[in-house]
Amino acid sequence: MLLELRVKNYKSIKNWQSFSLLAESGVKELEKHIVKVEDFNVLTTSLIYGRNASGKSNLLNALKTLQFMVLESGDFKVDAIIPLYDPYKLDKNFQNSPTEFYLDFLSKDNIRYIYEIGFSKYDVEYERLKFYPKSQPATLFERNKDEKIKYGEYLTGRKKDIEDKLYKNQLFLSKIGTNKLEALVTVYKYFSKGLFVYSFHDSKYDDLLTHLYTNRIANDKVPFFKENMNLLMKEADTGIESIEITEEDIDVNLLPEEMSDQEKKDLVDRFKHKIRTVHKTFDGDKEVGYTKFKLEEESTGTIKLLGIGGLILEALDDGQTLVIDELDKSLHPKLTKVLINIFHSKKTNPKNAQLIFATHDVSLLDNTLFRRDQVWFAEKEFEGCSHYYSIADIAGVRATAPYEKYYMSGRLGAIPVINENELNFQF
Template sequence: MLLEFKVRNFRSIKDWQNFSMLAESKIKEHENNVITLDNYHVLSTSLIYGRNASGKSNLLNAFKALQYLVFESGDFKLDKKIPAFEPFKLDSRYSKDPTEFYIDFIADDNIRYIYEIGFNNTEIEYEILKFYPKTQPATLFERIKNKPIKYGEYLTGRKKDIEEKLYNNQLFLSKVGVEKLEALTSPYKFFSRGLFVSNFHDSKYDELLIQIYTNRIANDNLPFFKENMNILMKEADTGIERIEVTEEDIDVDLLPKEMSDEKKEELVEKYKRKIRTIHKFFDGDKEVGTVDFKLDEESTGTIKLLAMGGLILEALADGQVLIIDELDKSLHPKLTKVLIEIFHSKKTNPKNAQLIFATHDISLLNNELFRRDQVWFAEKEYEGCSHYYSISDIPGVRANAPFEKYYMSGRLGATPVINKNELNFQF
């Protein structure tokens, strides 16, 4: 569960910017949108608005960059540059400064952790992991460039073995993926399993997601996934009664001859299963049976719903933090609203999953759906840097304010400034 995220010197983000999922105590509306765990009161959803190029996607990409480093940097070669280093380019002073991330979260052991890193193009400048065994924070490890790593009393095990194998471009926490340290397993799993960032928009990505979920349905390795997907597709008024998975023959002779038999077998196993959508079949106005459709016969919106629905169902099943860039793309606004409300219900979200997404759909900007601390805006300053704020940061906006009207009139900021008089095209 995400509590707070901070980032500095990453893409359009110049100075420290804070994004919080902690519910503000002064805000009393929509208590069902708040998850209470021990003494923490956390928002189940947040959405981010802003004009094009304001930095919405860059905030979400910062989550992805941090996750990537935790998950992958343990395998970096000695001389590999750190690909996540993308400093703010519009101020010369920042090109040599580190990119910095700070994340405050509750892992699957129900313990709160704070993880901080700073890095440049070639090395990790600092890496600090703290946790809350009781009411006060304790350090698990602290790593500062050119200094020995300091270990807290709670971190036991063969940590020195990891330190000796650690390159300057690798995160210590990333090594937990292959070197077991019990005290670091839960924070590592938060990044590897508890956080999912979907920041691609093309149809190929949707097809890949659908293939992944097709195989999971076939292998029955996610309980009730097929049943829940059928409920979602039917209730979303797609005309689909249910989905089925079939196996198709793949002609291996069509694969490149230079490909190994092992690789061919792997590809066949991965792609032989296909989803078929089952629809009612009629003779005039009389229902006489069913007919199945191939996936490419369905609408773009239905395919998008299958992809997004899979992400959402998996997040709900595992209690994930799900971050999506443009959740509403190709979906009807009423359907997007229903997907959001799933996270607001204790019945449909018993494991406290969270949804964070960027959007341009102002129909969602509704005080009947969101609290003031759930609605965020990305604004780009004159110097080209992004900053982020919520409605609750704006003085004088009441709980019953017409959010959509205020936003479109410019009262909440983060709207494009377009001077039509300057559009002097020449033909």
């Protein structure tokens, strides 16, 4: 579970900014939204508001960038540019300084870890990993640019083999994907399996998700995935009674000749399954049977729900931290609330999955839906840098306050200042 993220010098984020899913001790409402894990009271959901270009997406993408560095930097070529280095550009003192991340999290076995990295255009400037085997932290490893890596007593195994093959633009932790060190496998798996960041606004990516979950339903390897997806689509009032998978023939002779036989086979296996949605048919007001629709005949919202629903079911099944930019896009507000409340119930979320998302939907600003420490805002300073705070950080806002009214009136900040009188267009 994610406890806290800190970010410095990344996109619109200039100085250190913190985003936390640790429950505030002074916030007493909606205690069912908290799960007790070891010595921590952890929130299962959090949402972020803010005007356009305030830095909402940048905070979520910080997690994506950190995850990318852990999973992919082990394959960076010697002296190659670190591709996601994107420092704050509105202050010349930061333009060539390192981007820095700090992540405090609980692994699947509920061990607490703190992972810190800083990197510039070509180099990893530092990388540190600590954990809490007991009440006090212990260092697993600490690495600083142009210095030998320091290892803690808990990190055993063939560390030198990895260090000798490590380029200056690669993370040590990234190498665990292909070089096993038992003490670090759990940490690596947090980034590879325990965290999913969905921050793309691209119909092609939505199509990939649809293909992914089509094959997952067809292969039936995840217990109850098909049954749960059918239940979600039906109860979401989409008019869909169930989802069925059909297998269609693909003429391999139409595929490019330069593709190998294996590549053709992989492509066919990936796309041969198609979703069909089953709807009731009527004769007047009498039910007479069922008919099947192609997925492309369904609404944009229904197709979106299939992808988002699959992500949610996967997160619930594995206790993941799921991060979504604009969860509510193309979804009805009432449905969005239902999806959020799934994470608030021990019955539907027994493995303590988390949901973090950005939104503009002010109908979600509801004191019966969220605690004050769950609602965050992204605000732009005069200099153009982002900072983040929750309702719990604002003095005088009570648990019973009408969040939506306060927000739209500007009392909570993070709204655009628009002077309509200045819109003197010329035609």
